[in-house]
Amino acid sequence: MGLRDRFSNYLFKKAEKRGYLDDVLGKSIRYGGVYVTDSNILQSSDVYELLQDISNQMVLADIVVEDEFGNETKDDIALRILKNPNDYLTQSEFIKLMTNTYLLEGETFPILNGAQIHLASNVFTELDDNLVEHFNIGGHEIPPFMIRHVKNIGADHLRGKGLLDLGRDTLEGVMSAEKTLTEKYKKGGLLAFLLNLDAHINPQNGAQSKLINAILDQLESIDEARSVKMIPLGKGYSIDTLKSPLDDEKTLAYLNVYKKDLGKYLGINVDTYTELIKEDIEKAMMYIHNKAVRPIMKNFEDHLSLLFYGQNSGKRIKFKINILDFVTYSNKTNIGYNLVRTAITSPDNVADMLGFPKQNTKESQSIYISNDITEIGKKEAADGSVEGGD
Structure with a gap:
């Protein structure tokens, strides 16, 4: 084992002991009592759907290695590592996680350790006086040949911007609105019951306490809308319901506007995308491919190529997507027919x-x-000869 590999393994083990190499999204932002993290942000169905559509296209891409002349190299160490990234992720899971982290956090850190590749979290980065980027995990500096800083670049040269940062206010409002509606209808649209007593409430009054508890038991046992309960009440007792103060129409109108805004932080106009899905799924997939997926593919290609081969190599990692995967089978058949009859294949x-x-x-x-x-x-010559003949 070479000096570089021994040094890599030493740093890797130090960082691993401190939990900095877990393949999780390590960021957590608190919004008014709600923690917005990788797990609960995906509870928003619109965010989840868009992330799925983008990352699934990345997963379906074939990863190849090309030399400086554009010829594919079949047997390459980078392909073997990416096919089996590590002991706990497959290639598909690794690419999907890398894409989702990139979109949510705005940056991701693939780290190459011998014959395995991981995604590091809690990475501190800074530029020195010579404008060289340094990487620090748990107090240990990681050499730049082991790690790449893949950024969803905005206006900051050292940090990427993702949905968790850019959509902070929108996320807070949308997730809070969704939560209030969900909680309301989990309770059947009611917040509480109000028991009116024409008497002083006395905790020491055993008969009164027993009656109140009996009424409470009856109300709590109403578990679905079609349940019917008869609760006999004596004189001076009545039960009213407290309706939810939430205005459904206003809440839904808010969600109808701002849930769509979340897509813009991922590079997608949700209205356009939704209309295309209704009209032509092929156009919808091409829309999301050109608007969101292709720039991500290009960025990943740049960084993974540098991570595996360095700056002086002519080799390059490429993500290749078969556009025909987005075409309906009938259209694909017509395309195939025309490819054969025009001598293309x-x-x-x-x-x-x-x-x-x-x-x-x-x-x-x-x-x-x-x-x-x-x-x-030849066709023009043939047409002319026909006109001059019999």
Whole structure:
């Protein structure tokens, strides 16, 4: 084992003992009594759906390594590590976690330790006088060749910006509004019952206390809307209900506006995206791909390439998404037909694209062109000869 690997393992173990390398989103922000973290922010269905749509596209991408001439390298150490990042995450889980952390916190720190790659948390970064970035985890400095600082860049050159920062006020309002509505209807729309007594309440009055407890037991046993209870009351007793002071229409109107705003912090106009999903799922997927996914792919490619190969290598890690995955099967069939008839690819390749086994015959691996397709110049000459003939 080389000096670099021994040094890497030493620092890694020191940081690991202090819990700084757990693959969790390490940030927690408190908003008026509500902790907004990685777990409960995803309780907002709109945020969860958008994160899923973006990170799932990242997961479906094929990770390849290209040399300086753009040729793919099949057997590379980076591919083997990314295929099995560590002992507790698969490649899909690692990429999804890296993407979600990047979007929520605005930055993520992949750390390469020998034959494993992890996502570090609680990383302190600073620039020295020579504008070199230093990384510190639990008092231990991590050498830059082991770690990359992947930032969702805004106006700060040293920190990325994510939904937990940018959407602070919106998140507080949306999650509080959702919580109040949920809690209200968990209680059947009622906050409490009011028991009116035409008498002084005396805790020492055993008969009175017994009656109050009996009424309370009856009310608490109403567990669904169709339950019917008959509670006999003596003279001087009456039961009223306290309706919730929450105005549903105002709360829903607020959510209708500000829940959509959360998407803007992820680069998505929710109204546009929703309309596209209704009209054409292919256009919707392409919209989110171009608006959100492609910039993330490019940033991840840059940092992972530097992490694995350094600055002087011609190799580059690439995320490749098959756009045809977003196309309906009927459209994909038409595309395949036109690819064959225009001599772009062979029938075997189209069969593979459509999910059929390749025939592996001479005919199925040949290139064809339709009889109605000719060179433009030849077509004009042919048209002229026809006009001058019989």
